[in-house]
Amino acid sequence: MGKTTYMRLKGSQNLRQRLLLSTLSSTPIIIEDIRPDDTWPGVRPHEVSLLRLIEKICDDCVVEINETGTKLKYKPGIVMGGRQLVHDCGVSRSIGYFLEPLIVLGLFGKKPLSIRLKGITNDSKDPCIDTFRSTTLPMLKRFGVPPEGLELKIESRGAPPHGGGEVVLSIPILQNSLTAVTWIDEGMVKRIRGVTFSTRVSVQFENTMLHAARGIFNRLLPDVHIFTDHRAGPQAGKSPGYGISLVAETTSGCFISADTAVSYARGEEEGEIEDEKEELMPPEDIGEQIASVLLGEIEQGGVVDSTHQGLLFLLCALCPQDVSKVRVGKLSPYGIETLRHIRDFLGVKFVIKPDPSTETVILKCVGCGLKNLSRKIS
Incomplete structure (x- = not known):
């Protein structure tokens, strides 16, 4: 065996992408200076969780973190995939953070991937589960990913800070490679779909968000349908929260999305410690705000x-x-x-x-x- 040559990188930014690309290109990496000057230096809980997740779906990958967590050595293995895997994503970031690298890795696996992820399904930081269902998965089909076996099921919802959500992700493997695309026609918006969710709060919150968002869209086009997904009992996770995910579908088959969720703050982030009794943003404002965000995304143009x-x-x-x-x-x-x-x-x-x-x-x-x-x- 020859000596392994490592690509050297610095800093904590875009760790997800570096791990994903390192795995796909079989390039071993060393990342140094991971938040050395922070109060809590080194890798964060969600980053460690992502490494554990990669270990679950890959064979032979080697992860070494030094004592302070400021240096990470990663040697990628072979993506295996596998069925009935389970991973707890923790509550420091939502499941959306883990999904993007997981979806791409799953395509290049030895066996199709089916994994149950536990944690936070909707928050304001990462794309929510509904956006992955309505926008990300259809986008993969453009590149020749087979639609059979490509799905994301929401078993229960979970809002920050305590999560409690569960989703099941299934990714088929590519038979050979992706398909190159020429995708420059964004088309005109023909319909808007969306879903509001609420956990451990009144269902009225959803209706208010829905009417506020529709009030803006109905002036512009008639085909607007926003569904409600009110969860109760064990399916509602462990924390109160509510939110909305909207998708504009265009005549050329593009999906443009925007989403947000509101819940009590996690409280462990320095400078963002908020009181449990703080007032949450009213649902009406959220509906209007996210409708405006979506219109902004459409106005920018582009196919995504x-x-x-x-x-x-x-x-x-x-x-x-x-x-x-x-x-x-x-x-x-x-x-x-x-x-x-x-x-x-x-x-x-x-x-x-x-x-x-x-x-x-x-x-x-x-x-x-x-x-x-x-x-x-x-």
């Missing part, structure tokens, strides 16, 4: 909303050695970071061309041609 830019670029970069071409609105900071990481790990560079007439950006790249080599050849 700003939260999905990173995933879109990643899927383009993993395509066969063929040209993919996509249109997005203003590049989000996360999207820009993703482009840098793709260049470093996969060697894929995007040609970025602003389109002044629509104020959007067109990106082109030739994929790295990642194939699913770990699947069983029948």
Whole structure:
């Protein structure tokens, strides 16, 4: 065996992406200076949980963290997938944080993946479960991911700070590789769908959010349906909360989403310690606010909303050695970071061309041609 060469990185930002790309490209990494000057230095609980999750679905991966948690050594293994896996995501970040890397890794596994994730299903930091169902999974189908076996079931909801939600994610494996896309027509919005949720609060909260959001959309288009998902008992998790996820579907089959959730603060983040008895934002304001956010995302143009830019670029970069071409609105900071990481790990560079007439950006790249080599050849 030759000596392993590690790619050296610094800082705590975008740890998820670094781990994901390191695994896909089989590049061992060492990350140093992880929050060395913080009151609590080193890796956070949700980052450790993500490493444990990667260990569950991969064989032979090696994770070493030093005593202070400021240095992480990661040597990727083979993505195995597997059925009936269970992972507790903890309550420091929601399940949405874990889903994006998990979905991409699952596609390149040896066996299809089916995993039960426990924790927080809806919060204001990460995309909520409903957005993954309505927007992220349909986006994968564009790239040739088989729709059979691709699903996300919500067994119970969980709001911060105590969570208690459970979802079951099923991801099929790619038979060979993804399909390159030319996806630059965002079309016109033809309908708006959405879902409001509430746990351990009155169902009236949902109706108020729903009417407030519809009040804005109905002036613009007639086809607006927002469903309610009120949970009670064990299905409502352990904390009170409510929220809304909206999706605009366009004539060319794009899904643009926006979501938020309101609950009592977790309280352990410094500078954000809030009193348990604080007033939560009224549901009416939330409905109006998220409707405006969605209109803002639509106005920006592009085939995906700003939260999905990173995933879109990643899927383009993993395509066969063929040209993919996509249109997005203003590049989000996360999207820009993703482009840098793709260049470093996969060697894929995007040609970025602003389109002044629509104020959007067109990106082109030739994929790295990642194939699913770990699947069983029948």
